[in-house]
Amino acid sequence: MRTVIGIDVSKNKANIAITTDLVVVRESVISLDMLGFNELKHVVLQFGGNPEIVFEATGVYSRRLEYFLQQEHLNYHILNPLVAKNRIATGSRLRKNDRRDARRLAITEFTEHLEPYLLAYKQDPIYRELTDMNRYYDQLNEDKKRARNRAHRVLQLVFASFGASNGGFDFDTKLAWELLTLFPHAQIVREIGDLNELASQILMAHFKGIGPKRAHDAARKLWKLAAKNGDAVPVTSDNTRQMKLLADQILALEIAQDQQVSRMIDLGKSLPELKLLQTIPGIGSNTAIRLISELGDIRRFHTRQQLNSYVGIDTTEVDSGDHQSARHITKHGNPHARRILYWTVILMINPQMDNNHIRDGYQKRREASSSKKKLIVRQMDRLIKTILYLIKTNQPYSYELSPHSK
Incomplete structure (x- = not known):
């Protein structure tokens, strides 16, 4: 006798279909919390302590169920969403609900795996932790892209020549954004009125890797770009404040990304x-x-x-x-x-x-x-x-x- 428990995982609940030899013998709904997990454990014990469990990977929602099964050392088969979709599909599927999906997951486990599915290779939890860390890194990267897009729009109003294709600053370098935190409007550069004073202010900011020569070179380039810039708004415009805030945000996101990668390397150095x-x-x-x-x-x-x-x-x-x-x-x-x-x-x-x-x-x-x-x-x-x-x-x-x- 072979028993399969099909579980359709939603946001806060899960539909369960217990199938023995292709016959659905029990159905229920549990919550995705410790009360529901203990109820699931009780069901598992009622059917011999180690029935087959199959469910679809539904992102962060199924992670709670998966972690519980791992902690209880229960065998489970987690399906790729595309595989699960093909399994659940029946005819035109005009009648679809979580109860039917749980049934289909359980029944198709009999037909797709004539022998009980056994997880042949279990990954070290460090890999899942690294995945979560990298997804956060990607989120930081997306935030940085959005901030850069907003910054480029505002820059056209306050200091358009700063990023000119001919002689402008490269936005892929940290220095470009650091300079915009000091000089978010071309008029600020023009008001300083002295090249040495401009270089001095860059040096006093203590940017990493910026010595007297690089500071002087950056000041000279800023001087030329500001002189030919055609302003769209006055220096008192709120766009000047926005430019500084966006430049600070981009730099902070870059630092956060570097720190995240360092944490990932520290965690994975034993691999x-x-x-x-x-x-x-x-x-x-x-x-x-x-x-x-x-x-x-x-x-x-x-x-x-x-x-x-x-x-x-x-x-x-x-x-x-x-x-x-x-x-x-x-x-x-x-x-x-x-x-x-x-x-x-x-x-x-x-x-x-x-x-x-x-x-x-x-x-x-x-x-x-x-x-x-x-x-x-x-x-x-x-x-x-x-x-x-x-x-x-x-x-x-x-x-x-x-x-x-x-």
């Missing part, structure tokens, strides 16, 4: 793959820890295809009769990991980067390829293969031993 990934040209400590945080324990993947599917660069295929569609990546996997891998490949194919087989493969096919993006995705696949091999074999990267001739 052997952290050092292994840094032996690959183009992957520093920042990229390495963020890759680990999104890919998790890569040892749980047996093949490159499994890892590709997890990232979402596996290809679709529609071949029916005389019709055969073009192949595209599914993008069903982890978008955070996919983004990190994409920019890692962009960095690795840079001509100034150390020798690596990713750049060799890209340059070899560049002229023949009609799509740069498809070529980069192909190199993402090669990078995934390399990462999986290095971690599985516990070996550092070697250009001489890599398949760069293929």
Whole structure:
């Protein structure tokens, strides 16, 4: 006799369907708190103490249930949302509710897994913690992007020439935003009236890495830019205050990101793959820890295809009769990991980067390829293969031993 408990997790409650040999024997609703979890534990004990439990990953809501099952050492099968959607779908699905979904999850476990599902590889909790930390890092990055967009709008009113394409400051450097905290309006620079005084004020701000020479160079550039700037609002405008606040906000977000990465590296320094990934040209400590945080324990993947599917660069295929569609990546996997891998490949194919087989493969096919993006995705696949091999074999990267001739 085989018993499966299907659980449909919502925000504050969960529908439960207990199925024995494809027959639903009991249904109930529990709250997602300790009262509900203890009720679930009581049900588990009633059905032998170790029935199969299956539920869909629903973000932060299912995390509470998953943590409880881990603490109680109960076996569970957590489904990818796309897999769960395909399982639950029946006909036109005009009648959908949480009760039916719990039933379908339980019943399809019998048909999809003829033998009881067992979690073959359990990750160290450190990987889940790193994932949460990296998601916060991404949130900081999104906040910084929004703040920069607002800042660029205000800058057109108070100091448009500051970021001019010809001779302006580079907004990818910290110095540009630091200077805007001191001089959020071109009129402020013009009112100082003395180049040495301008350089002195920059020095007195004690910006990191700014000595007398750099301060003088920055002052001279500011002087020229302010002189030719066409103001849109007076220096007394509230836009001047907004510019300073936005520059301060962007700098604070950058500091918060740096601190978050440092915390992630401190947490993950015991992981052997952290050092292994840094032996690959183009992957520093920042990229390495963020890759680990999104890919998790890569040892749980047996093949490159499994890892590709997890990232979402596996290809679709529609071949029916005389019709055969073009192949595209599914993008069903982890978008955070996919983004990190994409920019890692962009960095690795840079001509100034150390020798690596990713750049060799890209340059070899560049002229023949009609799509740069498809070529980069192909190199993402090669990078995934390399990462999986290095971690599985516990070996550092070697250009001489890599398949760069293929």
